[in-house]
Amino acid sequence: MEKSEVRSIYLLAGFLVFAYALPFAVGVWTDSIFYDRQWLADLATVALSGLMQGGVYAMFAVGLTLIFGVMRVINVAHGELVVLGAYLTWVMFNMPEWLGIDVYVDPLLSMVVSLPLAFLLGYGIQKLLLNAVVGGPELTPLLITFGIGISLVNIVEWIFTTDYHTIPYEPDAIHLTASIAVGKNKVISFGMAFLISMSVYIFLKVARLGKAIRATAQNADVAMVCGINIYSIYMITFGLGAALAAAGGTLVSIQFGFNPETGLQYTVVAFAIIILGGRGNFIGALIGALMLGVIENLIAFMVPNGSAMVEIAAYGLMICTLLIRPRGLMGAKEG
Amino acid sequence: MAALLEIKNVDAGYGNIQILHQVSLHVKEKEVVCVVGPNGAGKSTAFKVIMGFINHMGGDILFDGKNIIGQRPDQILARGLGYVPQGRIVFNQMTVRENLDIGAYVERDKRKRLQSMEYVFELFPRLAERQKQMAGTMSGGEQQMLAMGRALMTRPRMMMLDEPSLGLSPRFVTEIFEKIVNLAREGLTIILVEQNAARALEISHRGYVLELGRNRFAGSGEELLNNEEVRRMYLGG
Ligand SMILES: Nc1ncnc2c1ncn2[C@@H]1O[C@H](COP(=O)(O)OP(=O)(O)O)[C@@H](O)[C@H]1O
Ligand SMILES: [Mg+2]
Numbered sequence: 001m002e003k004s005e006v007r008s009i010y011l012l013a014g015f016l017v018f019a020y021a022l023p024f025a026v027g028v029w030t031d032s033i034f035y036d037r038q039w040l041a042d043l044a045t046v047a048l049s050g051l052m053q054g055g056v057y058a059m060f061a062v063g064l065t066l067i068f069g070v071m072r073v074i075n076v077a078h079g080e081l082v083v084l085g086a087y088l089t090w091v092m093f094n095m096p097e098w099l100g101i102d103v104y105v106d107p108l109l110s111m112v113v114s115l116p117l118a119f120l121l122g123y124g125i126q127k128l129l130l131n132a133v134v135g136g137p138e139l140t141p142l143l144i145t146f147g148i149g150i151s152l153v154n155i156v157e158w159i160f161t162t163d164y165h166t167i168p169y170e171p172d173a174i175h176l177t178a179s180i181a182v183g184k185n186k187v188i189s190f191g192m193a194f195l196i197s198m199s200v201y202i203f204l205k206v207a208r209l210g211k212a213i214r215a216t217a218q219n220a221d222v223a224m225v226c227g228i229n230i231y232s233i234y235m236i237t238f239g240l241g242a243a244l245a246a247a248g249g250t251l252v253s254i255q256f257g258f259n260p261e262t263g264l265q266y267t268v269v270a271f272a273i274i275i276l277g278g279r280g281n282f283i284g285a286l287i288g289a290l291m292l293g294v295i296e297n298l299i300a301f302m303v304p305n306g307s308a309m310v311e312i313a314a315y316g317l318m319i320c321t322l323l324i325r326p327r328g329l330m331g332a333k334e335g
Numbered sequence: 336m337a338a339l340l341e342i343k344n345v346d347a348g349y350g351n352i353q354i355l356h357q358v359s360l361h362v363k364e365k366e367v368v369c370v371v372g373p374n375g376a377g378k379s380t381a382f383k384v385i386m387g388f389i390n391h392m393g394g395d396i397l398f399d400g401k402n403i404i405g406q407r408p409d410q411i412l413a414r415g416l417g418y419v420p421q422g423r424i425v426f427n428q429m430t431v432r433e434n435l436d437i438g439a440y441v442e443r444d445k446r447k448r449l450q451s452m453e454y455v456f457e458l459f460p461r462l463a464e465r466q467k468q469m470a471g472t473m474s475g476g477e478q479q480m481l482a483m484g485r486a487l488m489t490r491p492r493m494m495m496l497d498e499p500s501l502g503l504s505p506r507f508v509t510e511i512f513e514k515i516v517n518l519a520r521e522g523l524t525i526i527l528v529e530q531n532a533a534r535a536l537e538i539s540h541r542g543y544v545l546e547l548g549r550n551r552f553a554g555s556g557e558e559l560l561n562n563e564e565v566r567r568m569y570l571g572g
Contacts, residue, residue, distance in 0.1 A: 225409075226439075228437075
């Protein structure tokens with residue numbers, strides 16, 4: 001590794017330590033830190049739920065990083081696909097009641113339908129709107145996904161209005177000790193996110209199609225002379241990315257409120273994560289997601305009125321990573 | 336005998352910029368043909384337009400008697416035309432074995448892929464020793480062998496090699512040329528671009544000289560080696 005490379009990774013690590021220390025410093029400054037058992041237990045609880053939240057973030061960051069890694073397309077509509085997934089889950093959850101049937105649809109079960117639907121949507125978007133412009137100037141596909149995102153917001157708003165929705169799910173808490181507890185829905189979400197990202201990881205590592213996707217990401221021209229139809233790989237990749245976003249949406253729907261405009265927030269979150277982890281890098285996206293989840297919760301916990309400040313975490317991490325080390329923690333060197 | 340690959344009066348380029356002007360060449364079955372010419376003459380561009388990577392602006396491209404203009408590279412590969420691009424490009428973050436396996440992506444039958452792999456390992460025993468190594472960590476010569484082995488995985492009828500010896504140590508240059516001769520003996524049809532013109536012409540039946548995107552000379556390997564002008568310009572006197 002070159003010297004400047006090594007220096008930039010130290011700088012980024014240093015910045016991250018600083019970023020994590022900052023909420024503590026604010027906490028000390030505003031006297032909201034108490035060094036008793038109860039406060040430490042609260043801190044552990046907060047860190048833990050941050051980690052759980054990071055798992056959900058990983059879900060959509062992995063999709064975004066996959067799309068970027070394979071096609072160099074910056075999918076600005078990613079958050080909207082997340083919200084679409086949340087709505088699909090909400091619809092299926094409520095469907096029996098609307099139809100007057102007395103069955104309970106587990107929100108997680110709705111993924112059996114929503115993920116294939118999202119896959120088809122992503123596949124279609126790539127086929128009809130993006131395949132023609134991939135490989136050209138990077139701004140073109142970005143603007144197209146921007147348009148797709150706005151259209152999705154409006155369509156969802158037109159159908160569902162701007163009301164907030166939530167899905168009540170497993171409200172109990174799981175107690176690790178008497179005073180450290182975390183919501184059962186969060187644990188289930190995390191487990192689900194872990195399971196899905198690991199499946200995708202293994203698929204990319206060992207399956208023949210997965211290897212073709214990696215080959216295309218590494219060098220599309222050579223992939224073609226290996227007999228890979230890269231356009232079909234592109235459609236599958238966008239489909240997979242959209243399905244992962246929708247999976248993230250389901251997990252969002254069982255713990256947070258959402259409305260058609262929540263998408264932007266998740267786009268930013270996903271961006272911050274893949275820039276921090278390294279654009280196109282799968283493991284980087286997982287690490288970045290967990291880091292962002294934890295720091296957001298630390299801020300909300302220690303900074304007075306902190307929930308208003310949470311969004312700064314994502315923007316801050318993103319901007320500073322771009323300034324310090326644009327390729328992030330694990331990204332490949334560009335050019 | 337009809338030519339296996341034939342391009343006639345081909346114009347091609349990047350975007351609107353035309354690089355090739357009325358380029359013609361052909362390769363007969365089991366022939367070894369070499370294309371030489373100064374840097375920037377359009378040799379790689381000629382290969383790229385044959386494989387369907389870049390804008391075709393005019394002329395005919397026939398493989399095995401059939402027009403292949405407008406087809407994607409993976410479709411052309413499936414017809415039996417293998418291609419090893421310039422710059423020994425391998426999938427760095429994959430093992431040697433994975434690189435080879437992906438080389439035969441068009442082959443659905445796993446047994447056949449394994450057979451091809453055996454064949455490649457026989458040809459390049461060094462690759463067999465390094466099956467599990469990450470391709471990015473190998474030496475330049477080994478990567479070139481891997482790139483060639485990968486292109487052989489589909490058992491093509493014909494192979495296009497773009498500067499196979501470029502940037503390799505003398506030992507590897509000799510080895511690569513030996514492999515090319517071996518493949519030719521087995522009956523593979525080969526067209527190659529080489530900076531190492533003298534050496535390449537020695538092993539070729541025929542050769543073409545391209546200059547500024549146009550045909551300049553054509554003839555048997557021997558003729559070109561003995562041609563005054565060609566000697567002066569490309570063979571260092
Ligand atoms: N991707 C590209 N875009 C635009 N021009 C290119 C590209 N690749 C090569 N060229 C131009 O085409 C000409 C021929 O290049 P090339 O075929 O690579 O030459 P050779 O292989 O004979 O050295 C050169 O003038 C080069 O600058
Ligand atoms: Mg060249």
